[in-house]
């Protein structure tokens with residue numbers, strides 16, 4: 001039976017287990033629920049890039065910081081279809097569409113996203129969206145369109161979250177996950193390490209994820225990619241040993257979830273990635289970009305799979321394909337809600353500094 005009430009002492013003890021022992025434990029748990037020679041390949045597609053109103057300290061898409069990101073309006077449905085077909089042809093079984101929004105707003109853009117979901121569902125791919133906060137009705141409409149998964153990361157512990165983001169609260173994240181849970185859409189939620197958090201923060205993030213009932217079907221573990229211009233630009237790259245410890249501990253406390261080795265793979269050696277697979281990572285993102293940051297080339301990934309004897313996971317191996325209701329048969333309508341997502345607006349010194357620096361750079365141009 002899956003354990004939901006992990007204590008900090010228990011998870012800390014796991015995280016700090018001598019590495020060889022931890023790897024053995026995690027690999028054993030992994031084999032109980034997963035085929036160790038199968039890894040899912042997913043493609044992350046940025047359907048609306050940049051210009052975001054939020055202040056996430058790690059994110060180059062936040063409008064208030066000065067980064068090299070080229071912003072784009074919402075992609076057309078035909079463009080998404082072409083990208084999905086490309087992703088499928090190169091071995092991806094899942095397409096995750098990300099929009100740099102604070103939250104979903106009812107209206108034309110959301111209708112277009114629903115069309116994208118219907119279109120990709122028809123291609124027999126698992127469709128995932130990451131669009132910011134959603135209400136229950138919006139989650140239901142996504143489910144009706146045929147969405148397979150909704151991604152909404154908790155990012156870090158509740159405590160450390162306040163050091164990274166000031167424009168929305170941790171509870172909003174949990175409420176969105178709760179709204180998704182009221183549908184048949186699966187939950188994808190994880191976090192980022194390397195933002196300056198303590199080991200206790202990493203452990204608390206995992207305890208929070210493990211306490212969700214059911215636990216998320218998918219948990220991305222990202223290593224921060226420090227982008228110039230963002231408040232976290234000076235963070236040092238995550239040590240591979242930390243990544244292996246985090247993945248292994250995630251595997252043990254979330255035994256059934258698909259653990260996703262996400263951002264930061266370009267900083268890892270092939271051997272390091274293989275060790276992450278050994279301890280329980282069973283998904284990667286393919287494509288030379290992960291939203292806006294670099295990612296290994298898909299041919300390199302396939303060569304690594306071949307060397308390791310790994311087979312890409314087929315679509316819907318871990319869950320049924322959702323039915324997609326055609327637009328004209330839809331029973332759900334936009335409610336035009338104006339949900340009160342919180343805006344704590346406390347001051348985070350390094351976010352303020354990055355914002356001030358961006359203003360200076362802009363006024364100099």
Ligand code: SF4
Nearest residue numbers: 052054056059062100
């Ligand atoms: S992580 Fe998402 S919500 Fe935060 S600034 Fe980036 S695009 Fe906006």
